[in-house]
Amino acid sequence: MRFSRVFLIVMDSVGIGEQPDAPKFKDEGANTLGHIAERVENFSLPNLAKLGLGNIAPLRNVPIAEQPAAHYGKMQEISMGKDTSTGHWEIMGLHVSTPFNTYPDGFPAALISEFEERIGRKVLGNKVASGTDILDELGPEHMKTGAIIVYTSADSVFQIAAHEEIVPLQELYRICEIARELTLRDEYAVTRVIARPFVGEPGNFTRTSNRHDYSVKPFAPTVMNELQAAGLSSIALGKISDIYAEEGITKSIRTKDNMDGVDQLLGTIKETFTGLSFVNLVDFDAKYGHRRDPQGYGQALMEFDARIPEILGALKEDDLLVITADHGNDPVHHGTDHTREYVPLLVFHKGIETGTDLGIRETFADLGATIADNFGVPSPAIGKSFLSRV
C-alpha cells in the first residue's frame, strides 16, 4: 500500500536496549526504556503497549499485545556516533562513517581567544559539563562579569550559556553566529553551536525555550531533499529544521515542549498536503535523560502515551504513522551522555488488522528508504525499504 502522508515522531533518546557495539561507546547494559520501566512506580504505557511496544522487548508493566495494532520492530544505528544529528541523518539515509569532532578537553586556546576578541566578551568554562550543573557553578560569575559560559559534551557541540538579562537574546544569537563561523573551519569541524539562554537567580537558574541550534548541513542530500525536489511537502516540527540545517524542508514550526510538539503534529494532520510531517520530541532527552531523572522521564513517557489515541483518531485511511527514536539516553547509566541503543519502531495505519514483526532493522536508514519507496523518490545510498511489509 502507498500512503499520501507519513507522520514521523522521533521520541528523542527513547532507546530500547544496548546495541551489540555498545561497549565501543562505553554503554554496556544501557537500556533507556527498560530501566525506566523497572525504576518508576506505577509505570504504564497502555496505548503504546496496544501498538506493540511490549512486543519489541520485555518492559515491566508494558504487556505483550496479542494482536498489536501496529507493525513493530527495532532499528540499529550503523553510523559512528550516538548524537542527535547522526541519528536523524541516518534515519533519512546518510551513513555518518567518520565520527564528528569532539572536545573532551575543551576547545583549543587559539579558537577561544579569537572568539573572545570577535565577541568582545571573555569565556568561562570551556570544558565538558552538564548544562544545568555548569549554570550553578559559573552562573554567578557570569552575572558579575558578563563573561559567557562555553561548554561541550560527548557530542560535537559548542554550547553557549548566558543569562537573558545579562546578554540580551539578540546578542547571544549574534555571538552564536560568530562561533558558528569560526567552528565551521576544517580544523575545528564542530557539528552544532547551541545558544543556551537562561533566567533566574544564583542557585535557582532555569533554561528557557529560546535555545537555538546552528547545525552544519548534512553532507549529502537526504530523503527529505528528494521529497522537496519532487514537489512534496516536508514539514519540520520542533528541532527538525535545526537538525537538518533547514535542508529539504518546505515548512517549519518550532515547538515549546513535547505536548506542544504533539499539538503541532495534530495541527498538520488536520491540514491538506502530500508528503512528510516530522516532529522531534526533545524533552525526553534534554529535560530528563541528560539530567539522569528516571522519574521525570517516566512521567513524560506516560504523558506522551496518553496522547496516542488522539493521534490515531485523527489519522486518515491513507496516512502512515511511524514512532521511533534517534539514540538512547538511559537515565540510570553512568555520566550524563547519550547511550548506544537500538530504537523502537512502531508503524501504524488504519488498515492493519494485526501488526507483524518487522524484526531488527540493520540501519535507521531502513525508515528513510521506506519513506522514499512510498513516495517514489530516489532511494538513499543505504537502507532497505520495508514498505511491502506494511
Ligand SMILES: O=P(O)(O)O[C@H]1O[C@H](CO)[C@@H](O)[C@H]1O
Ligand atoms: O547538558 P545539556 O546542556 O542539556 O546538553 C546536552 O544537550 C546537548 C545537545 O543535545 C548534548 O550534547 C548534551 O550536552
Ligand SMILES: [Mn+2]
Ligand atoms: Mn537526540
Ligand SMILES: [Mn+2]
Ligand atoms: Mn541529547
